[in-house]
Amino acid sequence: MAAVDDILQSLPLDRLAQQVGADPQEVQQAAQAALPALLGGLQANAQDPGGASSIVEALGQHDDDLLQGGVDLDQVDQQDGEKIASHIFGSNEEQVYSALGSSSSASGGLIRRLIPILAPIVLSYLANKVLKGGGGLGGGGTTPQTSPDNSAQGGPGSLDSMLQDVLGGALGGGTATQQAPAPTQQTQGSAGGSIIDILGGLLGGGRR
Template sequence: MSAVDEILSQVDINQLAQQVDAQPQEVEQAARTALPALLGGLEANAADPAGNASLQQALGQHSSSLIDGGVDLSQVDTADGAKIASNIFGSNEEQVVNQLGGVGGGASKGLISKLIPILAPIVLSWLVKQVTGKTGGATPSAQGGQAGSGGLGDILGQVLGGATQGAQQGSGGGAGNIISDVLGGLLGGGRR
């Protein structure tokens, strides 16, 4: 199962559609467009030493509880989600939303911009769960390490690299090439 499918399996698409006032099919398609960009942005930031340190700090401040047993959308802090997205995309955030708004079957920029602050905390919670699973339950902040040092940096690279590959291969249609073809150099613009 790809990371996108795994994350979406924890979200009630109908409830999410109600929250953003859109049709469930549109919301699922837009989420399948936005999630690879969030994962790819995290991967790009994890590849940079300063971005990796920032990501480790963010993981230490979040838990997997949001995604455990299915996401309760009333528990999603969209203000935190907006901060996470800003840290992931940096000054390129508006460009990323604009690019995503033109992908695939026409997920609107408005819908993408509503979904990103909701999906970002869910993605971070999913990532904490993946990392703690690979570290035997150790919290990300306890692991330490920089990119390439054999610690959390390598684990992040494995988890996010596999997630973005799965997103590119497994999401089908226009969303399959979002990370490499559409967003290209826009990812990795987060705080470093």
């Protein structure tokens, strides 16, 4: 999953590990479970027109290039991240954390501490892709931003449509189809699709 890899490469894992009180390798494994969950939750919510419009509106508030030149954790608002996670997972938030903790090599407690940090970073990443047409991190472009009012139509070329395309690309490909019956630390981390499969119907309960 290119989006997960892009975000992971921009994270200062050593400092993040210090912040959450864990080993860098554990943090990386937890992030490899948490990031697909956040992206999958956003994708599920975006299937609903109201959900897509809410996400586009949120992207407009997170157009801050957090990943430009590597993430500066001092710029990440964890309280905002908690609100984002609540909006993404809705009433299923606790069940999502429980499922991630029981199905991955990382503890549910660590994932719970990481998600409020990772959520604003994910939205900043998507804002760069959707609103700016950024082909790469901080890349790009100065593509004129479409008014959120125009995205409500949901047709081709609208921000809603672009959001769905970006999220579909973020979760597509990779090694999602190469799932072992009992994922090890490595396979669980590399097969983001298996995280989505495990969460299943828990996703899509976010704000409309």
